[in-house]
Amino acid sequence: MVRRINHIVILGGGSAGWLTAGVLASEHQVKSNSDMIITLVESPDVRSIGVGEGTWPSMRDTMRSMGVSEAAFLTECDASFKQASKFVGWVTAATDDYYYHPFSAPQGYGEVDLVPAWADLQGDYRFADVASFQPHLCERGRAPKQNVTPEFAAVANYAYHLDAGKFGQFMQKFCVETLGVRHVLAHVQSVETRDNGDISGLQTVEHGLVEGDLFVDCTGFSSLLLGQHYGISYISTRDQLFCDTALALQVPYAEADSEIASHTISSAQSAGWIWDIGLPTRRGVGYVYSSAHSSDEAAEQALRKHVRQTSGSAANITGDPRKIDIRPGYREKFWHRNCVAVGISAGFIEPLEASALALIEMSARMIADELPATRESMDIVARRFNKRFRYRWKRIVDFLKLHYVLSQREDSEFWIDNRRSETVSARLQELLALWRYRSPSRRDFHEIEEIFPAASYQYVLYGMGFRPESGNPERRLEDRAAATGCFQTTGQLAAKYLRGLPSNRELINHVAARGMKRI
Numbered sequence: 334m335v336r337r338i339n340h341i342v343i344l345g346g347g348s349a350g351w352l353t354a355g356v357l358a359s360e361h362q363v364k365s366n367s368d369m370i371i372t373l374v375e376s377p378d379v380r381s382i383g384v385g386e387g388t389w390p391s392m393r394d395t396m397r398s399m400g401v402s403e404a405a406f407l408t409e410c411d412a413s414f415k416q417a418s419k420f421v422g423w424v425t426a427a428t429d430d431y432y433y434h435p436f437s438a439p440q441g442y443g444e445v446d447l448v449p450a451w452a453d454l455q456g457d458y459r460f461a462d463v464a465s466f467q468p469h470l471c472e473r474g475r476a477p478k479q480n481v482t483p484e485f486a487a488v489a490n491y492a493y494h495l496d497a498g499k500f501g502q503f504m505q506k507f508c509v510e511t512l513g514v515r516h517v518l519a520h521v522q523s524v525e526t527r528d529n530g531d532i533s534g535l536q537t538v539e540h541g542l543v544e545g546d547l548f549v550d551c552t553g554f555s556s557l558l559l560g561q562h563y564g565i566s567y568i569s570t571r572d573q574l575f576c577d578t579a580l581a582l583q584v585p586y587a588e589a590d591s592e593i594a595s596h597t598i599s600s601a602q603s604a605g606w607i608w609d610i611g612l613p614t615r616r617g618v619g620y621v622y623s624s625a626h627s628s629d630e631a632a633e634q635a636l637r638k639h640v641r642q643t644s645g646s647a648a649n650i651t652g653d654p655r656k657i658d659i660r661p662g663y664r665e666k667f668w669h670r671n672c673v674a675v676g677i678s679a680g681f682i683e684p685l686e687a688s689a690l691a692l693i694e695m696s697a698r699m700i701a702d703e704l705p706a707t708r709e710s711m712d713i714v715a716r717r718f719n720k721r722f723r724y725r726w727k728r729i730v731d732f733l734k735l736h737y738v739l740s741q742r743e744d745s746e747f748w749i750d751n752r753r754s755e756t757v758s759a760r761l762q763e764l765l766a767l768w769r770y771r772s773p774s775r776r777d778f779h780e781i782e783e784i785f786p787a788a789s790y791q792y793v794l795y796g797m798g799f800r801p802e803s804g805n806p807e808r809r810l811e812d813r814a815a816a817t818g819c820f821q822t823t824g825q826l827a828a829k830y831l832r833g834l835p836s837n838r839e840l841i842n843h844v845a846a847r848g849m850k851r852i
């Protein structure tokens with residue numbers, strides 16, 4: 334008998350559960366399609382994690398394709414615009430030690446190699462400053478678009494900073510009211526299976542048995558279905574990325590109209606790094622650190638010191654930070670039988686490049702696009718899914734490690750340990766050897782949708798102080814002329830956009846008061 338996939342049950346109502354529900358429901362037009370049901374089951378007793386404030390530009394596409402109003406999203410999720418990450422103190426910890434990883438690709442990306450000309454001609458200029466206009470906008474607190482720019486359109490590529498709790502509520506309302514997702518508030522206490530080992534239903538305290546054809550495990554750290562029920566093993570990445578604890582705080586602005594940073598600030602510390610994210614009504618700040626290299630007390634002191642130094646005298650900082658234990662790593666596979674894990678239940682690694690929500694979007698998109706019509710074809714999709722996401726997790730580990738391995742800091746064991754070759758994957762070591770003679774390029778990354786493109790590697794590599802050896806001098810002459818033109822374009826665009834763009838705060842106030850032009 335052919336078993337058709339008509340009913341998808343998503344377990345978990347955090348960002349992973351609601352984003353997956355939204356992507357699936359909009360793609361399969363669940364509201365008007367009587368052949369497809371999506372039910373989201375969420376425990377009234379287990380809170381969602383409630384952190385995760387930085388996103389990628391992919392979130393714009395995700396929201397737009399679901400039919401969300403960007404103005405409503407910004408206002409209801411207390412969201413602001415994000416254009417980059419700024420890494421402070423990662424190379425030497427000197428006072429002028431910072432670099433940007435912006436969302437806009439380097440000028441001429443894919444056609445002109447800027448690196449030799451930058452290395453030869455630009456002397457002390459930061460790579461991102463000559464390759465992209467966007468760090469200049471961030472340094473001056475500018476928004477990525479004008480008041481009149483329509484929803485989701487951009488002058489400069491952007492994503493969002495958002496309040497994770499409010500985002501969950503917003504998505505829940507939108508998914509239920511607009512997209513036709515069924516919402517069941519019930520705590521799952523056991524899992525029912527078929528003879529072949531597939532899950533047949535979830536036994537809940539409040540609503541009895543919830544049956545389905547495909548089960549999406551979005552239960553966060555508990556990984557109830559994939560981890561606990563199926564016992565799929567966990568691949569720890571602690572031997573490469575040491576951070577395993579976070580302390581999170583919410584910090585008020587000194588003034589109601591304080592500037593809102595249009596980038597995430599990641600400040601290196603002696604045992605990890607502090608994130609600092611500006612929302613319209615508050616900042617989210619937290620220290621992610623290695624418990625093998627710092628006590629909780631020392632980490633809290635460092636966090637409080639950062640908050641004091643960055644908050645101005647009028648800011649009223651109260652409350653204790655919330656401690657979150659992180660087990661860095663990912664599952665050996667993500668899709669097993671008729672169960673696929675999305676979000677923290679699939680894995681979690683320190684949020685240094687805010688890749689978790691982006692990975693959720695990619696997972697949901699692949700499930701929606703390749704949704705097997707029948708149980709018989711599901712194992713094929715599962716194999717493809719596992720292969721693709723195993724590759725992506727490995728690339729995330731490598732890319733995050735790049736931020737550590739090139740540091741010249743000697744002030745703590747954390748930084749020294751991070752440079753030990755046994756903590757760096759063979760692939761990353763190989764790439765670093767290649768990049769001594771040429772810049773990261775598309776040839777180094779084979780997937781169509783690479784999680785981090787060569788452009789991102791360029792920003793971090795050269796931001797971290799890596800300098801290439803001189804290459805073929807003839808090619809450099811040609812490239813140098815083209816690259817010099819690109820540097821001039823960067824400067825011209827920066828000047829033009831600085832003249833024409835409002836501040837991040839001005840644009841957010843404008844959206845709150847007047848909304849945005851719909852597309």
Ligand SMILES: Cc1cc2nc3c(=O)[nH]c(=O)nc-3n(C[C@H](O)[C@H](O)[C@H](O)COP(=O)(O)OP(=O)(O)OC[C@H]3O[C@@H](n4cnc5c(N)ncnc54)[C@H](O)[C@@H]3O)c2cc1C
Pocket residue numbers: 344345346347348349350374375376377378379380381382383384385386387388497519520521522551552553554555557579581619657659675676677678684687688689690691
């Ligand atoms: C310190 C920190 C900072 C982060 N920063 C970022 C960032 O800047 N950018 C980014 O992209 N990501 C970030 N993340 C990751 C991000 O927060 C998560 O990927 C995202 O919130 C998804 O979480 P989740 O939905 O998988 O899990 P959760 O939010 O934990 O949701 C789990 C859900 O499962 C339900 N559940 C559990 N058990 C049961 C049960 N028995 N029955 C029924 N329901 C159950 C719960 O009720 C809940 O709804 C960060 C994470 C941490 C820890």
